[in-house]
Amino acid sequence: MAAKYHWLRPQLPSVTDGMRLSFRRNPLATPLENWVNEVAAITTPNRIVYCDGSETENRRILAEMLLGDEAFKLNEKTYPNCYLHRSSPNDVARTEHLTFISVPNKDDVGPTNNWMDPYGAKHKVGVLLKGAMRGRTMYVIPYIMGPADSPLSKLGVEVTDSPYVVANMRIMSRMGKVAQERLATSDDFVAGLHSLGDLDPMRRCIVHFPQEKLIWSVGSGYGGNALLGKKCFALRIASTMARDQGWMAEHMLILGLEAPGGKVTYMAAAFPSGCGKTNLAMMVSALESQGYRVWTVGDDLAWMKIGCDGYLHAINPEAGFFGVAPGTGQNTNPNAMEALRSNTIFTNVGLTPDSEPWWEGIGAPPPPGLINWKGEVWDTSKGPAAHPNSRYTVPAHQLPSISPEWEAASGVRISAFIFGGRRARIAPLVYESFDWQHGTFVGATMGSETTATATGEVGITRRDPMAMLPFCGYNMADYFRHWIEIGKKIPHPPKIFHVNWFRRGADGNFLWPGYGENVRVLKWILERVENRGSAEETPIGYVPGGDGLTLDGLQLAPGALEELMRVNPADWHRELEDSRQFFDKFGTRLPCEIREEHEKLSNRLSRSRTP
Ligand code: OXD
Numbered sequence: 001m002a003a004k005y006h007w008l009r010p011q012l013p014s015v016t017d018g019m020r021l022s023f024r025r026n027p028l029a030t031p032l033e034n035w036v037n038e039v040a041a042i043t044t045p046n047r048i049v050y051c052d053g054s055e056t057e058n059r060r061i062l063a064e065m066l067l068g069d070e071a072f073k074l075n076e077k078t079y080p081n082c083y084l085h086r087s088s089p090n091d092v093a094r095t096e097h098l099t100f101i102s103v104p105n106k107d108d109v110g111p112t113n114n115w116m117d118p119y120g121a122k123h124k125v126g127v128l129l130k131g132a133m134r135g136r137t138m139y140v141i142p143y144i145m146g147p148a149d150s151p152l153s154k155l156g157v158e159v160t161d162s163p164y165v166v167a168n169m170r171i172m173s174r175m176g177k178v179a180q181e182r183l184a185t186s187d188d189f190v191a192g193l194h195s196l197g198d199l200d201p202m203r204r205c206i207v208h209f210p211q212e213k214l215i216w217s218v219g220s221g222y223g224g225n226a227l228l229g230k231k232c233f234a235l236r237i238a239s240t241m242a243r244d245q246g247w248m249a250e251h252m253l254i255l256g257l258e259a260p261g262g263k264v265t266y267m268a269a270a271f272p273s274g275c276g277k278t279n280l281a282m283m284v285s286a287l288e289s290q291g292y293r294v295w296t297v298g299d300d301l302a303w304m305k306i307g308c309d310g311y312l313h314a315i316n317p318e319a320g321f322f323g324v325a326p327g328t329g330q331n332t333n334p335n336a337m338e339a340l341r342s343n344t345i346f347t348n349v350g351l352t353p354d355s356e357p358w359w360e361g362i363g364a365p366p367p368p369g370l371i372n373w374k375g376e377v378w379d380t381s382k383g384p385a386a387h388p389n390s391r392y393t394v395p396a397h398q399l400p401s402i403s404p405e406w407e408a409a410s411g412v413r414i415s416a417f418i419f420g421g422r423r424a425r426i427a428p429l430v431y432e433s434f435d436w437q438h439g440t441f442v443g444a445t446m447g448s449e450t451t452a453t454a455t456g457e458v459g460i461t462r463r464d465p466m467a468m469l470p471f472c473g474y475n476m477a478d479y480f481r482h483w484i485e486i487g488k489k490i491p492h493p494p495k496i497f498h499v500n501w502f503r504r505g506a507d508g509n510f511l512w513p514g515y516g517e518n519v520r521v522l523k524w525i526l527e528r529v530e531n532r533g534s535a536e537e538t539p540i541g542y543v544p545g546g547d548g549l550t551l552d553g554l555q556l557a558p559g560a561l562e563e564l565m566r567v568n569p570a571d572w573h574r575e576l577e578d579s580r581q582f583f584d585k586f587g588t589r590l591p592c593e594i595r596e597e598h599e600k601l602s603n604r605l606s607r608s609r610t611p
Pocket residue numbers: 094224272273274300
């Protein structure tokens with residue numbers, strides 16, 4: 001056995017020594033070349049192509065992608081340089097149950113991650129990778145997460161046997177020559193090995209080795225499982241790097257709110273998947289005529305570091321948007337609709353007879369002859385024509401609302417953090433935490449309801465601290481500790497808020513219109529950041545005072561505003577019990593500050609009940 005798997009590095013004394021496969025190193029080769037050769041020895045591709053990121057190469061890769069029967073060129077007149085890709089029907093989303101963090105000690109990944117021990121993982125997943133690229137091309141993609149000239153950016157290298165992944169990585173990261181030049185002979189890169197394998201879900205596995213800055217992903221060609229720069233590197237591996245190096249890697253959008261006079265205030269917001277992060281980041285402001293405008297810096301990820309000026313500075317590590325298509329339309333997100341008219345790769349959307357993409361919510365009825373995401377002629381008996389998790393991959397610079405600062409080398413100064421979730425009953429439209437420690441508690445108690453019926457019945461609440469449940473690469477108790485500690489080190493920390501666009505009235509209808517009207521809430525947040533804006537104290541934090549929100553031009557149902565701001569102590573006591581059960585999973589590793597905030601909130605709620 002040992003001889004057969006000698007490339008799995010059992011000859012090394014420990015898997016924590018920072019080396020990767022470490023087999024047959026050539027002292028004349030660069031660390032990148034050595035690693036690529038080691039990977040090739042395992043996966044045995046037919047040929048190896050080092051990607052340079054050029055336009056000529058991109059055309060070749062797209063042509064290669066089109067050779068497969070699951071890719072199509074779209075209408076060149078109406079969607080120039082756009083493509084449709086259909087993934088295997090069993091491979092349409094991230095697979096959290098097949099995603100592992102691999103470090104020696106199980107306690108270090110905590111109760112919210114799947115764990116594999118590194119030796120076991122190397123053997124088990126190594127078997128799946130052995131010969132996995134036989135007959136295929138292995139592409140080597142050096143890439144930068146973050147603006148090419150930013151000190152906050154980091155390098156990665158992904159090897160993959162999927163041309164679709166190469167084409168997507170070209171949109172989502174700065175890849176090729178620019179990364180190769182920055183990497184030069186350094187070994188300071190996150191290494192990602194991706195192979196489609198045979199796409200059998202029984203042989204699918206995504207493993208992270210944070211101590212080696214290594215990712216192995218086999219058996220999936222979809223999104224976050226295959227574009228390794230996104231969730232695997234920029235969140236799971238980067239969160240451990242951030243903990244060790246004193247910065248933050250968060251599942252947050254970044255936006256700039258421009259006020260009359262032109263000053264832009266930047267905010268970063270974390271919402272669980274499916275709560276409208278992309279729409280918020282790309283919002284067309286309902287208060288544009290009053291001079292309030294929203295600029296997009298990023299829609300999913302934020303890397304943040306304390307700057308010499310004492311503020312937290314954020315970059316968007318991505319160069320594109322990998323957005324959910326269904327529900328994206330002229331009314332909900334006109335900026336995205338404009339961006340994705342060219343140079344976009346669509347995945348698992350419907351296809352019209354005119355070779356245009358189609359999805360539910362696009363704003364046009366399904367045309368006769370529509371083909372669904374599986375390639376079948378569609379009718380209503382077949383369910384949605386576009387898969388609910390179908391996507392567009394579009395270069396960020398094509399977005400009409402892209403911030404002029406989106407590639408600023410020093411990032412943008414963050415003045416507010418916003419947490420949120422989908423809560424039908426409990427959380428007010430917006431509230432402000434009392435301080436950083438309380439704000440950390442607000443983030444740690446975040447949750448979102450999976451469903452809420454038309455009658456407003458509350459769905460299942462999934463606790464999703466800081467929207468990082470599937471993405472934190474280490475024990476979440478230590479992640480809360482990291483938040484508390486870094487807050488003490490930021491001379492000018494962002495203020496922390498919580499929003500809920502999804503509160504429903506007794507009739508089950510949403511109380512707040514959402515979308516572009518959310519700018520009214522952002523405006524109040526901006527005013528609070530500037531120490532103005534009227535606010536009322538409640539047990540859970542500050543909510544806007546009677547005239548706090550700018551509501552002119554908006555028709556709310558009678559009583560809706562009061563209902564939107566209401567804090568019901570009995571509901572919050574139940575909520576606290578639910579989060580206590582979640583926190584209990586972490587045992588004594590949970591920071592005492594979190595328990596302390598829990599206690600303080602409980603006391604404030606009890607006091608508020610007493611007349
Ligand atoms: C995403 C997610 O795809 O959070 O961004 O699931």
